[in-house]
Amino acid sequence: MSEDNMHLYEVFIRSKRGLDHKHVGSLHAEDPEQALEYARDVYTRRSEGVSIWVVNSSHIFASQEDDNESFYDPMDDKPYRHATHYQLPDAVNNM
Amino acid sequence: MTESMNKTEAELTDTFQARVDDEQKIEPKDWMPEAYRKNLIRQISQHAHSEVIGMQPEGNWITRAPTLRRKAILLAKVQDEGGHGLYLYSAAETLGITREELIAALQSGEAKYASIFNYPTLSWADIGAIGWLVDGAAIVNQVSLQRTSYGPYSRGMVRICKEESFHQRQGYEIMLALSRGNDEQRAMAQDAINRFWWPSLMMFGPHDADSAHTGQSMKWKIKRQSNDELRQKFVDQTVKQVEVLDMNLPDPDLKWNEERGHFDFGEIDWDEFKRSMTGGGPCSRQRVAHHIQAHEEGAWVREAMRAYREKQKARDDQAAA
Numbered sequence: 001m002s003e004d005n006m007h008l009y010e011v012f013i014r015s016k017r018g019l020d021h022k023h024v025g026s027l028h029a030e031d032p033e034q035a036l037e038y039a040r041d042v043y044t045r046r047s048e049g050v051s052i053w054v055v056n057s058s059h060i061f062a063s064q065e066d067d068n069e070s071f072y073d074p075m076d077d078k079p080y081r082h083a084t085h086y087q088l089p090d091a092v093n094n095m
Numbered sequence: 096m097t098e099s100m101n102k103t104e105a106e107l108t109d110t111f112q113a114r115v116d117d118e119q120k121i122e123p124k125d126w127m128p129e130a131y132r133k134n135l136i137r138q139i140s141q142h143a144h145s146e147v148i149g150m151q152p153e154g155n156w157i158t159r160a161p162t163l164r165r166k167a168i169l170l171a172k173v174q175d176e177g178g179h180g181l182y183l184y185s186a187a188e189t190l191g192i193t194r195e196e197l198i199a200a201l202q203s204g205e206a207k208y209a210s211i212f213n214y215p216t217l218s219w220a221d222i223g224a225i226g227w228l229v230d231g232a233a234i235v236n237q238v239s240l241q242r243t244s245y246g247p248y249s250r251g252m253v254r255i256c257k258e259e260s261f262h263q264r265q266g267y268e269i270m271l272a273l274s275r276g277n278d279e280q281r282a283m284a285q286d287a288i289n290r291f292w293w294p295s296l297m298m299f300g301p302h303d304a305d306s307a308h309t310g311q312s313m314k315w316k317i318k319r320q321s322n323d324e325l326r327q328k329f330v331d332q333t334v335k336q337v338e339v340l341d342m343n344l345p346d347p348d349l350k351w352n353e354e355r356g357h358f359d360f361g362e363i364d365w366d367e368f369k370r371s372m373t374g375g376g377p378c379s380r381q382r383v384a385h386h387i388q389a390h391e392e393g394a395w396v397r398e399a400m401r402a403y404r405e406k407q408k409a410r411d412d413q414a415a416a
Binding site: 014017018019020051078080081082083085086087088089091092095 | 119120122168231250260261265335336339
């Protein structure tokens with residue numbers, strides 16, 4: 001069997017209970033179980049995490065940074081979405 | 096691989112409680128007592144429904160906001176509430192319940208939402224009072240819930256608190272503008288405070304002694320502070336804010352208690368709370384009816400999306416064949 005046929009998996013690790021899984025890298029494997037074992041061997045040798053997710057890379061649908069302008073607006077023209085936009089008297093400014 | 100293999104329920108419960116006691120979060124795939132799961136689904140879905148139903152009383156003023164700036168702010172706030180509903184529904188779904196089941200429970204009246212949203216928004220000042228008092232009360236509760244024991248709920252709360260930081264300030268800013276206005280504007284602001292103060296205090300739920308869920312929820316650390324503790328915190332922080340507005344809270348019993356180091360306040364009308372909570376609030380029927388109507392009117396969009404997906408799939412299958 002050629003290595004070309006191996007699937008690419010993205011690896012996500014939860015470093016501690018309560019935190020989100022974070023992307024740490026990728027690897028090749030034949031199936032999800034094997035990907036999980038490889039991820040364990042490669043990405044958690046120094047107690048980096050308590051939980052691993054592996055996701056077939058082809059299942060990730062991603063936006064492109066070049067498309068940002070037409071795809072989403074950073075909302076920089078909407079400063080009122082931020083708390084700092086509102087000037088309140090000092091006595092109540094810790095609201 | 097799963098921790099539930101070869102262990103008795105009592106052992107699993109011990110492991111679970113030890114984890115909670117140790118301030119570790121519980122994550123979706125962990126073993127958890129069935130009652131913990133049920134309690135969480137009830138609380139998180141009630142919270143989600145409140146975010147979504149809460150869009151109605153505020154949405155009522157979007158077209159009538161006094162300036163373009165106020166309108167843009169109100170739109171952004173109501174949009175946030177919809178997003179917060181989504182975060183919370185998703186957190187509830189990690190516990191093995193579907194979105195359809197959650198929505199059905201809201202529409203049948205089986206699930207509750209915050210009774211405050213059953214009150215009407217009669218004037219522009221109500222939008223100020225809601226942002227300042229209702230979001231203020233919600234934030235007190237949500238800040239505490241950032242430390243809840245269930246991971247997805249906790250992470251949702253962190254996200255929501257961050258986004259909500261502007262909600263209370265924009266409400267207070269509306270009240271501040273009215274409080275510095277003419278007599279009519281000041282009267283309007285005071286009237287809104289009079290109507291929203293007590294319902295805001297009701298948002299924290301029944302007294303600890305009368306709360307069906309508090310004891311167990313505290314042991315499981317679903318709740319981190321009791322209803323009465325959080326309510327007291329809200330009263331204490333709000334008094335100063337009312338003084339700056341030079342307005343009054345409608346409670347003759349409100350006074351500083353040196354010994355306790357807190358403000359004393361009067362008794363809530365619990366009959367009104369019960370009435371409003373069980374569908375007898377001024378706008379209860381309207382809120383649920385509107386939700387059902389919007390849901391039904393959106394059915395064609397969901398159907399069209401499904402039809403498109405099926406057509407594309409058929410085309411792909413044909414190409415592959």
